[in-house]
Amino acid sequence: MPWIQVKIDIHPAQTDSIEELLLASGACAVTLEDGEDHPIYEPDRGTTPLWTRTQLTGLFDASADMQAIIPNIEERYLALSGNPLPAHRVEILEDKDWERAWMDNFHPMLFGKRLWICPSWKEPEDPDAVNLMLDPGLAFGTGTHPTTALCLAWLDAQDMSDKVVVDYGCGSGILGIAALLLGAKRVIGVDNDPQALEASRENTRRNNIAEERFEIYLPGEAPDVEADIMIANILAQPLISLSPTLASMTKQGGLLVLSGILEQQASEVSERYSEWFDMDPSEQKEEWMRLSGTKR
Structure with a gap:
């Protein structure tokens, strides 16, 4: 459950x-x-x-x-x-105590065709692949939860070259860092939890990414930006409340991906964002949904 x-x-x-x-x-x-x-x-x-x-x-x-x-x-x-x-x-809530489970049992996981998420204490299985070295620390986002997995698979399928990305609710930084490793030029991460911001900074350093490429802010402090790609993996009600903000931060023709949405909540969230976006068919993993679209 x-x-x-x-x-x-x-x-x-x-x-x-x-x-x-x-x-x-x-x-x-x-x-x-x-x-x-x-x-x-x-x-x-x-x-x-x-x-x-x-x-x-x-x-x-x-x-x-x-x-x-x-x-x-x-x-x-x-x-x-x-x-x-x-x-x-x-x-x-992750499905179990993932910090402990990672230390004991975790092996690198492949999302899509190129992107591996690897615990920072193990060697990558394929050194030449796109390997994201991760220590979740105190923040949500290991790749094991269906909401994060859905977003990672979506990112792997995109052409990220030179894209500007906003990761709203960045948590551990896993989605923003994945975007950078897949070719994005710049990521703006936003989270209301100072511990999440610190986890994102630490994971950015762990992946040898220049900190100026992953800018991290509290809500209300983020710069004005028109993102090529807007990612928000949070919860349905905040997504509905934030819809004008996320839409305004996405450029015309920009892509949107949303998760943290239960199956019974998907239609309400999709309907709200259809005011600005042409929405794609949804994707489901267990009880959780991923929505995506293109801004008109």
């Missing part, structure tokens, strides 16, 4: 109130993890100590409308505590 997770960096005193808000908002489960590297040794009897910096994660069904849920949680938490909700991010 596909899932979305909300990660919130909290102080232990905030745990109960935020956990209750997440559960009341439809979270199926809430977990607590160490937000840094502070071990807890044997606690006193009857106590449940938490780390000084704790990461609280709420798990939601992927069809949940996070565009409505998050503002509601923010409003209710402000009313309860008088303080804004701590730093948080919403992301698609």
Whole structure:
């Protein structure tokens, strides 16, 4: 079953109130993890100590409308505590603990005919292929999730020579870096998570790509650009909200590829983007869809 997770960096005193808000908002489960590297040794009897910096994660069904849920949680938490909700991010959940699975079991994967995604701790199977060396770190995007795989296969099938690409919601940087390795001239990556921006920068360096070719920005800070190719692998509701922005950043005749969309959400997203784009037939992998089109 596909899932979305909300990660919130909290102080232990905030745990109960935020956990209750997440559960009341439809979270199926809430977990607590160490937000840094502070071990807890044997606690006193009857106590449940938490780390000084704790990461609280709420798990939601992927069809949940996070565009409505998050503002509601923010409003209710402000009313309860008088303080804004701590730093948080919403992301698609990989199908398992991929950081651990990669270290133990992962082998390079081929997408399309040319593009290999290789864990940074293993040698490529074909040194002469287009090899993207990746360490996902703290950001979504390993190639294992269907949404990312659909976008990688699409990129491999395109002529990327000298193209300007926008990767909106760049995560680990996997799609933007793939575009550059396949021949793109310049990529503008945008993400609202500072950890994702750092992962994108690190993976850019890992692939020996000059940092000025992969420009990385928070939303609202990206330069005015008319992209030859617009990529957005996020979630259906943000894609709908962002449609005027993504359309305005795509040149006439430019290509669009969208993912992070469940099967039952595809028609609504496609209809929204058809205001600006001639949409292609959709592609599906498991429960997830990829939409693409050409700007009129």
